[in-house]
Amino acid sequence: MKELQYPFDSHYILQKKKSLRRSLLSDGSARFPKKIAVLGGSTTSDIVRILELFLLDQGIEPSFYECEYGQYEQEALFPGDDLKAFQPDLIFLHTSSRNIRNWPEASDTPGVICQKLADETSRFQTIWNSLRDHFHCPMIQNNFEAPFFRLLGNADCWDLRGRSHFISELNRALEAYAREHEDFYISDLNYTSADFGLSRFSDPYYWNMYKYCMCLDAIPCFAHSLASLIKAIFGRGKKVLALDLDNTLWGGVIGDDGVSGIEIGQENGTAQSYYEFQQYVKQLKSLGIVLSVCSKNDEENALEGLNHPEGFLKPDDFAVIKANWDNKDSNILQTAQELGLLPESIVFADDNPVERDIVTARFPGIAAPVMDRVENYILHLDRGGYFEPASLNEDDLKRAQMYQENKKRDIERAQFSDYGEYLSSLNMEAEIGEFIPMYIPRITQLTNKSNQFNLTTRRYTPDEMEAVMNSPEYIGLYGKLTDKFGDNGLVSVVVGHIAGDVLDIDLWLMSCRVLKRDMEYAMLDALAAEAAARNISVIRGYYFPTKKNHMVKDLYESFGFTKISEDENGSTVWELNTSGYTSKNRYIRLL
């Protein structure tokens, strides 16, 4: 929804929040329900109402629990029956500098201040530990914004007695905790308040009148940043940046100006702005975001521009290049298909609002940030929060390389007339085993991001995956696949639940990067072997249809399962006897 896209009009959002909510809820899009508990140290009412709008816009349908005013600590240490019954998927601690108990005083010795800092830190740690013990779900904690006055002026930041210094030290403690705990995330209130403008943000009027720790106008900016984090935690971040070329990656139109006429490099302010933008885009790639080109140009000209000696990006940086005169929405669809992803995973960066409208009209889930002036390109992409990661793992960092390797596989494929021979030639090797702690983050990430090759679309938190790993009643299998071109990383997850001598498959998914390589057969062989070892006689598979997983409708049939039932929604149940099972994997060597 355009009104909720950065840069948004805060007044408008605040004033129209009710009708915006009504529009979002009636737009017919499917959303994932999530339960969010908000424990506030200040008024949370409009924070929650506006957060809801941004989450709805991101495909999440939240229901909220708000504790009694200011009771964040009490509720965390002694959760009430209502909070327990709510069973949150996520807990958000909305605290701020207004909740600091003991500020340093001018007369305090360093020892006293050290103790005050330790006390404040341990107060919060006790809160987090209590919440973890009771709820085992992700927690988001605001860090602390800078004080709105500096008694010591510029010295407030380094003098131990300065409140600014105290806040910095407290934030360092929060950051250390975040680095050490996978289920704990920081909502960077410190950054958002600075970005908004600290003096307006912390206008005491709103605290004294309404007990809001920020001015009303800041609420949309704050809520938007928080929503970006929440959507990342639930695996709803975007995966691809599709870029236009003319006046997006360089100044000018290469078809008209020629490669020597476009502005990119060090020559003048404009050229340097585009260069800096190219550098930013390359940094996104290093986080595992896939880059593509979607430009109305002859391919020759497009490549010439990308090979400009003073450019920072090169043709090789892009997994897909679409430079032609077709409509951009068709190109975007093809780009998505070639990458094995859904169009909704794409952020489309184009300076032309008409092109943006064409693409978003066809694919409402695509984000197309406002790209008005090159000076604002980085700002708008960054504040949009499209690619914010909840965590980064090895597979993310190598993703661009993986797409590169896929291109080589496709070229090789074209040289074989027999598909089986092609698969043999890949020299594939798979590591398939029961969950281990090191892979839990990646297993969880893949589980929450996979939509197409996903039989049940069941989502798990890291805690739930750990429970699967540790429980004798569950079988959790991961699969990693390598071939002569490179490592695909962790690409498949299977979770089964044992009841007597039956194994119910709760989860079966695979990354679309490795479709048609027979990896699913290797996983099935491993599951069957594991089941037999535990004297399970029947494996039961389930398929729950969604808008996105049609491709696996008959997967269990292809495995040799027998259909037991089908309901009016198209959900199917299948069974396989483990006795007499024969291996189905022919081309992958098991490590």
Place this chain on the structure above:
Amino acid sequence: MNERQILERLNYVFRDVFDDESIVLSRRTTADDIEDWDSLEHITLIAAVEAEFHIRFKMHEVSTMKNVGEMVDIIAARAR
């Protein structure tokens, strides 16, 4: 700006904030007359009215305002 004009503009703001096209304000309208007008929505309402008329209410005015009529009087006195 006369009182009728102020009331008309206020009406538009109220309809927006409460997402209710059926609202018709009079000087005598109070929070009891509009279902969702509680102390928390009052905050949004005040902010919206301030933005519409480019004024700031004083703190004590926000908490002691008894009906729309009193709001209109303050706006008439303060808005340019």
